[in-house]
Amino acid sequence: xxxxxxxxxxxxxxxxxxxxxLKVRYKNSVLGFAWSLLNPLMQIGVxxxxxxxxxxxxxxxxxxxxxTGFLPWLFFSQTIMDSTAAVTQEMxxxxxxxxxxxxxxVSVLLSNLIHLGxxxxxxxxxxxxxxxxxxxxxxxxxxxTILVALFAYGICAxxxxxxxxxxxxxxxxxxxxxxxxxxxxxLYPLKLVLNKTFESPDNWxxxxxxxxxxxxxKLYVIDPLTIAVEGYRSALLHGGENFIRVTAAANATxxxxxxxxxxxxxxxxxxxxxxxxxxxxxxxVATAVIGQIIFRRKADAFAxxx
Amino acid sequence: xxxxxxxxxxxxYRRPHVKTTSVKEAALAILRGQQGYDxxxxxxxxxxxxxxxxxxxxxxxxxxxxxxxxxxxxRVLKPTRGTMSVRGRxxxxxxxxxxxxxxxxxxxxxxxxxxxxxxxxxxxxQRYDSIVDFAELGEFMDSPVKTYSTGMVIRLGFSVAVHxxxxxxxxxxxxxxxxEHFQHKSFGRLLEFKEEGRTMFVVSHNLQSVGILCERAxxxxxxxxxxxxxSDEVITKYKAAVEAWERSLAEAKTRDAPxx
Numbered sequence: 001x002x003x004x005x006x007x008x009x010x011x012x013x014x015x016x017x018x019x020x021x022l023k024v025r026y027k028n029s030v031l032g033f034a035w036s037l038l039n040p041l042m043q044i045g046v047x048x049x050x051x052x053x054x055x056x057x058x059x060x061x062x063x064x065x066x067x068t069g070f071l072p073w074l075f076f077s078q079t080i081m082d083s084t085a086a087v088t089q090e091m092x093x094x095x096x097x098x099x100x101x102x103x104x105x106v107s108v109l110l111s112n113l114i115h116l117g118x119x120x121x122x123x124x125x126x127x128x129x130x131x132x133x134x135x136x137x138x139x140x141x142x143x144x145t146i147l148v149a150l151f152a153y154g155i156c157a158x159x160x161x162x163x164x165x166x167x168x169x170x171x172x173x174x175x176x177x178x179x180x181x182x183x184x185x186x187l188y189p190l191k192l193v194l195n196k197t198f199e200s201p202d203n204w205x206x207x208x209x210x211x212x213x214x215x216x217x218k219l220y221v222i223d224p225l226t227i228a229v230e231g232y233r234s235a236l237l238h239g240g241e242n243f244i245r246v247t248a249a250a251n252a253t254x255x256x257x258x259x260x261x262x263x264x265x266x267x268x269x270x271x272x273x274x275x276x277x278x279x280x281x282x283x284x285v286a287t288a289v290i291g292q293i294i295f296r297r298k299a300d301a302f303a304x305x306x
Numbered sequence: 307x308x309x310x311x312x313x314x315x316x317x318x319y320r321r322p323h324v325k326t327t328s329v330k331e332a333a334l335a336i337l338r339g340q341q342g343y344d345x346x347x348x349x350x351x352x353x354x355x356x357x358x359x360x361x362x363x364x365x366x367x368x369x370x371x372x373x374x375x376x377x378x379x380x381r382v383l384k385p386t387r388g389t390m391s392v393r394g395r396x397x398x399x400x401x402x403x404x405x406x407x408x409x410x411x412x413x414x415x416x417x418x419x420x421x422x423x424x425x426x427x428x429x430x431x432q433r434y435d436s437i438v439d440f441a442e443l444g445e446f447m448d449s450p451v452k453t454y455s456t457g458m459v460i461r462l463g464f465s466v467a468v469h470x471x472x473x474x475x476x477x478x479x480x481x482x483x484x485x486e487h488f489q490h491k492s493f494g495r496l497l498e499f500k501e502e503g504r505t506m507f508v509v510s511h512n513l514q515s516v517g518i519l520c521e522r523a524x525x526x527x528x529x530x531x532x533x534x535x536x537s538d539e540v541i542t543k544y545k546a547a548v549e550a551w552e553r554s555l556a557e558a559k560t561r562d563a564p565x566x
Contacts (some may be wrong), residue, residue: 012427013421015421016418020407020410020418023409024410092404093405094382095377095382095400095401096404096422097398097422098380098382166329166332168329168330300384304319304320
């Protein structure tokens with residue numbers, strides 16, 4: 001707590017570091033800051049090409065589906081990617097003068113929140129283009145963002161401290177993020193995982209998954225990232241309604257709607273939403289606190305590392 | 307009132323055998339029951355006080371703990387044991403010219419570096435012209451720092467640091483930065499600080515400069531305080547000790563030579 005107050009007292013440095021991070025990321029590129037908007041758009045363009053055109057998947061509003069899920073993921077993954085350099089690349093500053101070291105992971109978090117803000121503006125512009133109206137449910141984006149930000153901060157602080165002592169952290173992180181991406185419902189709807197069963201497992205992995213399926217699914221849903229991605233989607237696509245129901249509703253044959261509704265109800269019974277949201281919030285807060293404690297413990301030794 | 311108080315300060319470092327930077331190496335070292343590092347005490351029970359407005363030099367051979375002491379006064383390092391306090395605004399002149407981001411312009415870096423040393427944006431604005439003047443970098447301020455020469459970077463770093471409004475200056479081996487002209491200029495600036503009654507703590511191997519700047523000096527050797535007296539006496543004794551040591555080395559050589 002006192003550390004937070006101290007960060008506020010030293011906010012001048014924090015602000016300067018955030019400005020520097022924003023300036024430096026796209027330095028030497030012709031388009032400059034526009035890249036923070038173009039990057040996610042191009043990524044989504046690639047997926048659109050792969051899934052809609054190559055695989056011929058014909059889901060309604062597939063682009064909107066991708067964009068809304070991708071924003072919180074992009075924020076999370078970028079924060080984690082930046083975390084391994086948060087302290088190691090600032091050694092000259094650390095050896096030069098005192099400032100609360102917590103400023104370093106906080107500056108990474110804030111820089112990425114600002115990038116998220118810009119990406120969000122692009123999203124709203126796209127929505128306007130597609131004729132989606134603004135509505136009050138969009139505000140649910142705020143708690144979803146806080147959730148993913150706390151979670152990201154905790155992991156970022158931990159990794160920032162560890163990578164000072166172990167260079168391995170960096171390599172592990174990029175690979176784990178690759179796995180985590182597919183364990184988050186960004187490219188596919190949540191129901192795909194929730195409905196999944198391995199009827200006749202024919203190898204030990206499938207056997208393992210099948211035998212622990214209920215627990216694994218619970219873990220999958222309680223992952224703060226799953227909740228954040230679903231939170232974004234509920235907020236932006238379906239005005240607070242659960243996503244699963246209305247995916248089908250957009251294309252609107254009554255039979256589809258009925259089937260989707262039935263599925264929705266049964267999933268609701270299996271995965272009551274609120275406890276999972278609370279669980280994810282607890283995980284996110286705990287991660288932030290633990291990450292901060294680990295960071296503080298290691299911080300005094302940063303300046304002694306070459 | 308004392309500006310700096312250091313009471314029985316000890317500092318332990320770990321000196322790794324082979325630098326452990328991977329989990330595998332760390333795991334193997336634990337399995338083999340190796341500690342993986344030696345411990346050594348860079349400072350061993352050093353105590354002193356510095357009065358406000360006093361200029362004090364810290365001298366001694368390499369590895370005597372001078373920079374460690376300065377780092378702790380700047381709060382960059384933490385003492386393992388003992389306490390220290392520094393009153394007022396501290397300006398560390400450590401690692402000059404580091405902490406600049408190569409991609410950013412000189413101007414942007416001045417603002418970043420000043421905030422690191424404790425200036426607000428507005429205060430930096432007020433001093434900006436004077437900082438640029440002192441560094442003599444007028445036309446380069448909008449170019450990225452990666453295009454600067456080493457001397458330019460150090461000049462800018464020094465200039466930012468001396469434009470703080472410090473109560474206590476911590477100076478690490480910066481008495482000889484830049485060319486002849488800039489050396490005179492920066493030394494002149496330090497003398498001004500002294501006349502303005504600011505507390506100065508100077509680490510240097512340049513004994514002549516220490517003698518001019520400081521009225522008092524502390525001699526450290528392998529983490530222990532050898533002398534804490536007027537700077538002229540300490541410097542004379544230190545020089546005598548170094549000469550005596552060099553003489554004994556030379557004698558040992560000539561003594562051994564005929565035998566072999």
